[in-house]
Amino acid sequence: MTVNDLLRTIKSQLTSKKVDVSNLMVEGRMTDFHTYQRSVGIAEGLEIAKEIIDETTKQLDKEDV
Numbered sequence: 518m519t520v521n522d523l524l525r526t527i528k529s530q531l532t533s534k535k536v537d538v539s540n541l542m543v544e545g546r547m548t549d550f551h552t553y554q555r556s557v558g559i560a561e562g563l564e565i566a567k568e569i570i571d572e573t574t575k576q577l578d579k580e581d582v
Contacts, residue, residue, distance in 0.1 A: 521574060528570045535563040 518526075538560050547553040 520577060524570050524574050524577075528567050531563050531567050531570075535560050535567075538563070 538556050541547070542553065542556055542560075547556065
């Protein structure tokens, strides 16, 4: 498994977790506003992590050329 393969796998897992959090929010399973805010923060953190992976992958691709 290459580094790029590993990063793609991690990104896929992050996407899956974000979908899970989003589904809980859409289904109205938030018990209070604090839980909702926490879930929004988690979703944002997951998105930032995915962006970092994309940037890292691009950098690795440039170095391979």
